Amino acid sequence: MNLMSVKRGQEEKMKQENENLVVTGFTANGIHAGIKEDGRKDLSLIFSDRPANAAGVFTTNAFKAAPVIIDIERLKTGEAQAILANSGNANAATGAEGLRDARAMAKSAAIALEISDKQVLVASTGIIGKRLPIGKINKRIPSLARGLNPSGFRDAQEGIMTTDQFPKIEYRKRVISGKEVSICGIAKGAGMIEPGMATMLSFVMTDAEVDSETLKRCLVRGVDESFNAISVDGCMSTNDTVIILANGRAGNKSLTGRSRERSAFQEILSEILRELALSIVRDGEGATKVIGIRVEEARTREEAKKVAFSIARSNLVKTAFFGQDPNWGRIISAIGASGVALSVGDVSLYFDQIPLFNQGRGVKGNESKLSEVMKKEYIQVIVKLGTGKGFFSAYASDLTYDYVRINAHYHT
Amino acid sequence: MNLMSVKRGQEEKMKQENENLVVTGFTANGIHAGIKEDGRKDLSLIFSDRPANAAGVFTTNAFKAAPVIIDIERLKTGEAQAILANSGNANAATGAEGLRDARAMAKSAAIALEISDKQVLVASTGIIGKRLPIGKINKRIPSLARGLNPSGFRDAQEGIMTTDQFPKIEYRKRVISGKEVSICGIAKGAGMIEPGMATMLSFVMTDAEVDSETLKRCLVRGVDESFNAISVDGCMSTNDTVIILANGRAGNKSLTGRSRERSAFQEILSEILRELALSIVRDGEGATKVIGIRVEEARTREEAKKVAFSIARSNLVKTAFFGQDPNWGRIISAIGASGVALSVGDVSLYFDQIPLFNQGRGVKGNESKLSEVMKKEYIQVIVKLGTGKGFFSAYASDLTYDYVRINAHYHT
Numbered sequence: 030m031n032l033m034s035v036k037r038g039q040e041e042k043m044k045q046e047n048e049n050l051v052v053t054g055f056t057a058n059g060i061h062a063g064i065k066e067d068g069r070k071d072l073s074l075i076f077s078d079r080p081a082n083a084a085g086v087f088t089t090n091a092f093k094a095a096p097v098i099i100d101i102e103r104l105k106t107g108e109a110q111a112i113l114a115n116s117g118n119a120n121a122a123t124g125a126e127g128l129r130d131a132r133a134m135a136k137s138a139a140i141a142l143e144i145s146d147k148q149v150l151v152a153s154t155g156i157i158g159k160r161l162p163i164g165k166i167n168k169r170i171p172s173l174a175r176g177l178n179p180s181g182f183r184d185a186q187e188g189i190m191t192t193d194q195f196p197k198i199e200y201r202k203r204v205i206s207g208k209e210v211s212i213c214g215i216a217k218g219a220g221m222i223e224p225g226m227a228t229m230l231s232f233v234m235t236d237a238e239v240d241s242e243t244l245k246r247c248l249v250r251g252v253d254e255s256f257n258a259i260s261v262d263g264c265m266s267t268n269d270t271v272i273i274l275a276n277g278r279a280g281n282k283s284l285t286g287r288s289r290e291r292s293a294f295q296e297i298l299s300e301i302l303r304e305l306a307l308s309i310v311r312d313g314e315g316a317t318k319v320i321g322i323r324v325e326e327a328r329t330r331e332e333a334k335k336v337a338f339s340i341a342r343s344n345l346v347k348t349a350f351f352g353q354d355p356n357w358g359r360i361i362s363a364i365g366a367s368g369v370a371l372s373v374g375d376v377s378l379y380f381d382q383i384p385l386f387n388q389g390r391g392v393k394g395n396e397s398k399l400s401e402v403m404k405k406e407y408i409q410v411i412v413k414l415g416t417g418k419g420f421f422s423a424y425a426s427d428l429t430y431d432y433v434r435i436n437a438h439y440h441t
Numbered sequence: 442m443n444l445m446s447v448k449r450g451q452e453e454k455m456k457q458e459n460e461n462l463v464v465t466g467f468t469a470n471g472i473h474a475g476i477k478e479d480g481r482k483d484l485s486l487i488f489s490d491r492p493a494n495a496a497g498v499f500t501t502n503a504f505k506a507a508p509v510i511i512d513i514e515r516l517k518t519g520e521a522q523a524i525l526a527n528s529g530n531a532n533a534a535t536g537a538e539g540l541r542d543a544r545a546m547a548k549s550a551a552i553a554l555e556i557s558d559k560q561v562l563v564a565s566t567g568i569i570g571k572r573l574p575i576g577k578i579n580k581r582i583p584s585l586a587r588g589l590n591p592s593g594f595r596d597a598q599e600g601i602m603t604t605d606q607f608p609k610i611e612y613r614k615r616v617i618s619g620k621e622v623s624i625c626g627i628a629k630g631a632g633m634i635e636p637g638m639a640t641m642l643s644f645v646m647t648d649a650e651v652d653s654e655t656l657k658r659c660l661v662r663g664v665d666e667s668f669n670a671i672s673v674d675g676c677m678s679t680n681d682t683v684i685i686l687a688n689g690r691a692g693n694k695s696l697t698g699r700s701r702e703r704s705a706f707q708e709i710l711s712e713i714l715r716e717l718a719l720s721i722v723r724d725g726e727g728a729t730k731v732i733g734i735r736v737e738e739a740r741t742r743e744e745a746k747k748v749a750f751s752i753a754r755s756n757l758v759k760t761a762f763f764g765q766d767p768n769w770g771r772i773i774s775a776i777g778a779s780g781v782a783l784s785v786g787d788v789s790l791y792f793d794q795i796p797l798f799n800q801g802r803g804v805k806g807n808e809s810k811l812s813e814v815m816k817k818e819y820i821q822v823i824v825k826l827g828t829g830k831g832f833f834s835a836y837a838s839d840l841t842y843d844y845v846r847i848n849a850h851y852h853t
Binding site: 123 | 568773777
């Protein structure tokens with residue numbers, strides 16, 4: 030089974046599941062507003078029928094795009110009721126005009142939805158350094174709002190796609206303190222887009238009742254193990270945004286403090302975020318493989334993470350996987366270059382349970398088994414550092430001709 | 442003029458200059474000992490007729506290859522008389538046997554040269570995880586030593602080459618405190634080699650009289666602006682080594698403390714190291730361009746360096762240059778992702794003096810001039826951060842189909 034068939038299979042699954050993707054109190058929609066030139070959807074709206082507790086995690090890039098700046102400010106209240114997002118234009122590096130445009134589109138949505146504009150969050154992805162076609166956007170917002178419907182998450186997801194090859198939607202239901210709680214997450218990928226942002230957007234909607242502080246903690250933890258655990262090309266965009274809205278419509282007892290109920294919520298939230306993040310890696314530009322990198326026996330989780338990312342970001346490692354070469358030398362070198370103090374004699378390395386390296390040397394005799402593993406589309410790399418109990422998992426795509434083609438041959 | 446003709450031109454220049462590459466008291470040689478299978482030279486020896494003051498800078502990779510471990514130990518005396526180096530095998534990830542082999546080859550050279558084996562430094566580059574063919578090496582060392590001659594630097598350089606496409610030798614003469622001082626530096630490149638090390642080796646020989654502490658300081662400073670300022674693919678090998686030997690044969694007054702003479706020496710040493718480093722970038726695997734990245738107006742030199750490397754290591758930036766696209770968005774995003782606190786409105790960006798970005802926005806109207814610049818083989822990127830007086834220059838190669846081909850299609 031090749032990767033495209035996996036992608037198509039996944040798309041089919043998405044279509045089937047779509048009909049049931051309902052989160053009480055939420056409606057959504059996505060339309061073509063004329064920002065993208067090719068007629069695809071480019072403007073999305075997500076709305077909760079009452080103000081929701083809200084939290085966000087944003088890019089740490091020093092040059093934050095206008096919508097990111099606005100959302101960070103607005104989320105200080107811990108509350109929001111709508112997310113308006115566009116693709117085709119990132120509204121980044123657009124100065125004071127960009128901030129005005131972002132506020133203006135939020136205002137238009139607020140008017141159409143009859144809510145305060147402070148309740149509207151915004152997100153943008155696409156070309157940077159160009160002003161938003163704010164006239165087109167404002168003009169289409171009323172009809173976007175009129176089309177809001179409980180089954181609209183799929184349309185909203187389409188409206189934020191750029192170079193994504195398949196949609197990214199995840200949905201879970203679970204009974205928490207006697208009530209059925211739903212979560213739906215949508216995302217768009219880290220495909221490099223005009224003119225080269227690796228923007229990742231993700232919005233999560235839940236009808237759980239969770240106070241905004243707990244919501245923020247749960248989101249940060251989930252993001253750390255998902256979107257912050259993936260590496261397509263190590264580039265961080267000006268627009269990366271993850272927002273969660275929790276409107277409490279499920280009627281559960283509020284998930285506050287440390288409780289079994291909160292753990293249950295964290296579990297499904299983390300699962301959704303991890304699946305979305307993995308689908309972004311799988312859809313990485315030119316990617317033919319996903320490499321799962323689990324680092325164990327580190328002194329601390331932080332050290333495990335450092336080592337995992339040193340491997341995940343190595344172009345030499347990424348090209349070796351594309352070439353289907355079980356090249357342990359490149360991985361050992363990347364581990365050594367991580368900045369973590371290690372002794373090579375303590376380190377062992379496995380691909381899908383097959384040992385490649387231990388006691389300071391390569392393991393011989395597994396060549397034929399390894400050549401089978403290297404053909405797979407998901408390969409699990411396990412590194413044991415022999416220094417403690419810390420662990421971390423990261424996920425990387427391989428580095429291919431298509432990555433170079435896509436990114437060299439796009440012209441601004 | 443395409444890059445290959447530049448490379449060939451450089452090779453011609455090397456050949457002409459070679460005849461005069463003499464450093465008083467030094468002899469060198471390089472031969473084929475049978476480590477490489479293709480008959481090319483793979484064993485080199487450099488010898489000073491008296492013990493030289495010596496200093497080294499080595500990889501910070503936690504998994505240092507056997508020869509690196511031995512050199513760090515031996516250089517504690519600040520003295521050495523010979524360097525024995527092989528290509529075709531890195532003697533890395535070879536455990537206790539690797540250390541024994543490295544000591545054994547040094548011992549053979551010491552016997553042939555009739556000096557203490559503590560005076561012999563060793564270096565290796567090539568495949569990792571395989572034992573050195575120590576029998577072959579030991580057998581050929583006597584004839585290697587017999588062939589030592591004052592014009593042997595070119596042969597020694599050939600003996601350390603791996604995937605290098607052209608030789609890397611630099612030579613300077615200068616009168617310092619009334620005496621003519623010579624320096625010759627040789628290097629091999631960061632081409633990714635079996636099975637994927639980006640090993641860089643460089644040896645510098647001078648007849649200047651410099652005490653070993655001053656020598657170390659001069660070397661560290663020179664390396665910081667040269668080998669530590671280049672990025673081919675951000676990978677750091679287990680074997681990276683720079684060694685300098687200064688035998689004092691020029692008879693100058695010792696270059697100690699802070700003096701004009703020391704500055705003069707630093708200048709030619711830095712120049713040699715910078716030229717060698719640039720030739721490594723030019724010869725980066727699959728490279729079609731060298732991108733010089735000068736970051737100015739940073740708060741500190743450290744901040745300038747961080748920003749320069751954030752650009753130099755960005756795959757998105759490197760592919761854009763390969764595609765000849767003046768994609769300022771990718772550079773601005775890489776600057777923002779550097780971890781340095783910056784305001785986008787203060788930043789300006791130039792390619793070969795042509796402004797692309799300032800006051801938070803792209804500069805329009807230079808498209809045709811820029812499309813000419815993008816065709817060049819050396820492009821100077823200047824970034825002004827507007828926050829202070831710190832500056833740093835880094836050098837990167839572009840990321841090409843050939844990089845992927847070379848690194849994906851080598852099989853261990």
